[in-house]
Amino acid sequence: MTALKALSKTALTVLYPRQKCTLVLRGNQIRNLMSRQLVYNEFGDPLQVVKYRECEVPALGKQEVLVRMLAAPVNPADINTIQGKYPVKVNLPSIPGNEGVGFVEQVGSEVQDLQRGNKVILATSLQGTWRNLAVFPRTSLTVVPDALGNVEAATLTVNPCTAFRMLSDFVCLKKDDVVIQNGGNSACGQNVIQICKAWGIKTVNVVRDRPEISELKKYLTNLGATYVFTEEEMRSAQIFKGEVKKPMLGLNCVGGKSGAQLLRYMNHSSTMVTYGGMSREPVIVPTSAFIFKNISCHGFWMTEWNKHAPAEAKEQMKDSLIKLMLTKQLKAPTHKLVKLKDFEEALKNALAPQGFAGCKYILDFTD
Template sequence: MFHNPLKLCTYISFVASSTRGFSKQAQKLVYHEHGTPLRVVSIQNETLDPLDTNEVIVKMLIVPVNPADINTIQGVYPVKPSLPAVPGFEGVGEVIEIGSGVKDLSVGDRVIPDTQHLGTWRTYGKFSPDLLMKVPKDVGLTEISGITSNPCTAYRMLKDYNQLSPGDVVIQNGANSACGQNVIQIAKHWGLKTINIVRNRDDIDKLKTYLKSLGGDFVFTEEELKGILRDPSLPKPKLALNCVGGNSATNLLRTLVNKGVMVTYGGMSREPVQIPTSAFIFKDITLRGHWMTRWQKENKNSTERKTMMNELTELMRAGKLAAPAHKFVTLTNFQEALMNTMSIQGKSGLKYYIDFRQSES
């Protein structure tokens, strides 16, 4: 992580000083009211009080900026941290100091949040260890920092809603989203075939090539799918994953086998899902929704969750579950990350991460 020896020295000297119990200077993003993120979010200095016996101090390393973070700042997400709040559901950090009563974490451990809303957009945070989950150090930071949202969402949607066997087919729209890319990679690993639907664009061939390189079997634009809906050579999916809504969702549904399932986990078109009555009655289609935040809460200590985390980190370690194309910004450039994430699917096509690795205070 610290490839620059100078930085490593600084880091060691910081740890040495902080473990002596001095207050720690830190920076965080904060909002005092809900509203447009660019208006309500600002940087703030803070002094971390000395540790309690059952606390740890975490130096954040990188945090992904997710649409859910934006919606939470706007006040339109069902998770409502009390105000003023530090944004940020996800991220990865390193434990740099532990209280004398802490048993399950050590200095140097790498951790991610293990609670509904930790507030990760900060250089340093003082947390109770039961809000954190230790993760392996030999997994890429970019990958592991976002593991609890998109990779977990992709994993559960492929596993929980219809029983799939190798060779079975899954169709998804928004296939180039961060989650969509994870769906392709996990499905590939499990021997499932994917039909991936994306919006048309100038460099569509490049995108098709990229999604196929991740393991996608078919990639079609929305218009291309419409043209082949009744084509008998189009394999019939047992599962559809919808993060768009509107006509796009209706078209996914039309491709399904009888007794197929469509799972909605996003609504980028801002249009409702429209279902013809006949799909319910005569095709016996089931419609479900998936919200990873609820699943994590309801399954916090479950075997399924441990199995999932192990399998996902293993895939990341093996290079089979890559982070989406992305850009790092420093904390002071957070507004660029906000702006990008607020636009539908990200105008740049890149996922933004705030990178704290070079911040010293």
């Protein structure tokens, strides 16, 4: 009994370190249920520290929900969190993963608005989706339609939401306005392209040159990109001389020279939002861009937005994105499903992504 309590406490700490929950053990109805999961006891190289384990599911609290997970992606932020490089406090041991979809298996005694069989995703930035059976607080879950694909649902809350917010919160974009972005082939960049296409907004997408550049251009154009240029091509592009408006919004996930290049084409009084720094160089802004072009620069972090946003805004965003997904205007990322036992392959891919448009590895918990 003491050992079980200790295990439960540990599991809870791992799941939601910011909350103090009191476990109410009610008989042994789920005590014998085993969860297959990944876990790490120390920060470091994911290939070294992440281990597979099987572990008894703790008893359910009154406000908790047992979820049978269907799928959970392996995201770059998961890797950084395991490496201890991500500014999110994680208590060890920790079960990685902060996105995922599953079916409700059982609800706590005070949970009235969820029932067995509901398809749910994580609505807040919790750790702990890399396991087939998981206990989450009710407040962390939100229901999605059964018709929504598992991969779309499992990858809804990071990249599509980041793209949606950056296109909504900084500049009031109207039809035929223009957004310029670097890393147009990034996971978020692909969502930006598709959401803009659906909203009637034009995108100018800057990508690094590469051997398979023509395939990449075709891929992004098929997604809905208005223009795709290499950094070199961008320098001599004439589209802003009458063909399209100058962008009022720039999205930067690269930094360094690439970010500075966006500023050159952006309109007076426009806004650049930085949400990544793939070049590992800082954002470089010419003084004249600030003073004489009145450009403003901001950052965006989905985790922070989720902390402060009202429930209505979250709900509205989720509904909009799901609608786009159900009507095939927003596609699931290029992906590969792997079983939990093959997690090392997924970690390796996340450490060194392959393919020009990235290939997201999704842990598949279905039998």
